Amino acid sequence: xxxxxxxxxxxxxxxxxxxxxxxxxxxxxxxxxxxxxxxxxxxxxxxxxxxxxxxxxxxxxxxxxxxxxxxxxxxxxxxxxxxxxxxxxxxxxxxxxxxxxxxxxxxxxxxxxxxxxxxxxxxxxxxxxxxxxxxxxxxxxxxxxxxxxxxxxxxxxxxxxxxxxxxxxxxxxxxxxxxxxxxxxxxxxxxxxxxxxxxxxxxxxxxxxxxxxxxxxxxxxxxxxxxxxxxxxxxxxxxxxxxxxxxxxxxxxxxxxxxxxxxxxxxxxxxxxxxxxxxxxxxxxxxxxxxxxxxxxxxxxxxxxxxxxxxxxxxxxxxxxxxxxxxxxxxxxxxxxxxxxxxxxxxxxxxxxxxxxxxxxxxxxxxxxxxxxxxxxxxxxxxxxxxxxxxxxxxxxxxxxxxxxxxxxxxxxxxxxx
Numbered sequence: 001x002x003x004x005x006x007x008x009x010x011x012x013x014x015x016x017x018x019x020x021x022x023x024x025x026x027x028x029x030x031x032x033x034x035x036x037x038x039x040x041x042x043x044x045x046x047x048x049x050x051x052x053x054x055x056x057x058x059x060x061x062x063x064x065x066x067x068x069x070x071x072x073x074x075x076x077x078x079x080x081x082x083x084x085x086x087x088x089x090x091x092x093x094x095x096x097x098x099x100x101x102x103x104x105x106x107x108x109x110x111x112x113x114x115x116x117x118x119x120x121x122x123x124x125x126x127x128x129x130x131x132x133x134x135x136x137x138x139x140x141x142x143x144x145x146x147x148x149x150x151x152x153x154x155x156x157x158x159x160x161x162x163x164x165x166x167x168x169x170x171x172x173x174x175x176x177x178x179x180x181x182x183x184x185x186x187x188x189x190x191x192x193x194x195x196x197x198x199x200x201x202x203x204x205x206x207x208x209x210x211x212x213x214x215x216x217x218x219x220x221x222x223x224x225x226x227x228x229x230x231x232x233x234x235x236x237x238x239x240x241x242x243x244x245x246x247x248x249x250x251x252x253x254x255x256x257x258x259x260x261x262x263x264x265x266x267x268x269x270x271x272x273x274x275x276x277x278x279x280x281x282x283x284x285x286x287x288x289x290x291x292x293x294x295x296x297x298x299x300x301x302x303x304x305x306x307x308x309x310x311x312x313x314x315x316x317x318x319x320x321x322x323x324x325x326x327x328x329x330x331x332x333x334x335x336x337x338x339x340x341x342x343x344x345x346x347x348x349x350x351x352x353x354x355x356x357x358x359x360x361x362x363x364x365x366x367x368x369x370x371x372x373x374x375x376x377x378x379x380x381x382x383x384x385x386x387x388x389x390x391x392x393x394x395x396x397x398x399x400x401x402x403x404x405x406x407x408x409x410x411x412x413x414x415x416x417x418x
Contacts, residue, residue: 005373005405006381012099019092023239026085027232031081038275048073048204064074069218070205079204083197088187093239096155097182101126101175101240106319107360107370125170126179130186130295133163137187138194141223149223156227160184162260173248176276176358177257181238184231191224215311231270234264245355252298259295300354311364320369328404335400336362336375339391376405 023222046066053066101109105119109126115126138157145152163183167176193198199217229295230362237260241247247256266284274280323329344362361367361376369373378385378403379393386393 005376008099008103009377012096013094015092015099017232019089019096022085022088022092023236025238026089029082029085030228030232034272037067038272040065051328060227060229070213071204075204075208079202079386083192083196086189086192093182093185097126097178100232101178104373107319107374109175111170111175112317114168114172114316115170117170122171129179130162130183130296131166133159133183134186134190138190141195146220153222153230157258161254161258162385168363170255172254172359173245173250176249177241177253179239180257181235181241184235184238187330188228188231188235191228196221230265231261232264233267234261237263243358245357245359246296249355249359250299251301256295256298259298263291266291289361292325308363311366314364314366316369317368320366322408323369323372323405326404326408328400328407330373331400332404333365335393335397336338338370338380339386339397340375341391342391343386347350372405372408375401380405392394 011300036054042052046053049068049070049072051067051069053064056063056065058153067145100117102123105122110119110122112116140146140152140155145155154318160183161178164176164180167179167183168174170405171179199221237247238257241257247253266288270280270282271283341362342348343353344356344367346359346361347354348354348356355409356362360371362371362375380398383389383398
């Protein structure tokens, strides 16, 4: 069991690394083509069918790029399709969601104070919400609202606000923001897989067979690409938010997440305009800064109501009971309360600290039992916690933590044999 915990942590690290790599590739290519498209110039003597061109220099070479709204007179034998960056980003993100939030549901996903969910129920809500979100969004885009892109964008924002609030009513603050990011990223990748790529294939096939493509395919793809363009930056923020309790550990975290989508619009509007005209509207930065100040102010509202008695009275889940009843737990509880809980508290007493790091609380029996694997990894196997060993955790106490966690594995193995 304890060996699996170490291996699983490295698997999570590897999947996260893959997710970051693929996301860089997807976002980089997306931003590049948006900038390229907006920067194209109409010049004399363009080839037949060419819409515009641009000269670029990079890496010691010059690039001459021309865009065709339909296709050149002679279709090339080989076309480069930009799709796998999107697919790989979503697949690696889905894997990371499973590794961290589904397998670690007791600690990272479920908040008993908000909703009394079993692990399978929480996982079902997690997966189901992503699927239903895409179905509803796709339906709206295919309705008559597709002819009114501004109104559709406002409606999409309202849906995201509702989802932000809904996730926050069920999951931990950390999981709520992460799921809102996954909800949005699912829409973006599904746009590529179900709409943009199929429509592009239809256009290419028509051209190859000598038919004139219907203009509706380009219009549909343009609408979905525009949504993806404005949703990218908020998704990046939401994926990073799990490292910052100031974003997810407050009463108004769902409002913070909603406001971030507005900053995505203002920032992208600046760059889109700059790429198209050579000068961006500077008022967008002022609006972005004001929104961020509002977000910082909202983050000072604690989500803790101070009801410690209710916490202590909560019954332990079967998962928590396994660790709380294992040999060595009493010693570990004393160690954690003496060396860790001054920071990992709902109201930290460490000077200058307002929120528990990563939103992890280690005050009650349930808290410590639920975070067993993290305690084992952070303060037992590794010396990551306390940071710089600032509370003076001795090596013998780290040994006790390791032994306690491994006792659970031995107890489970004994039960399995019986």
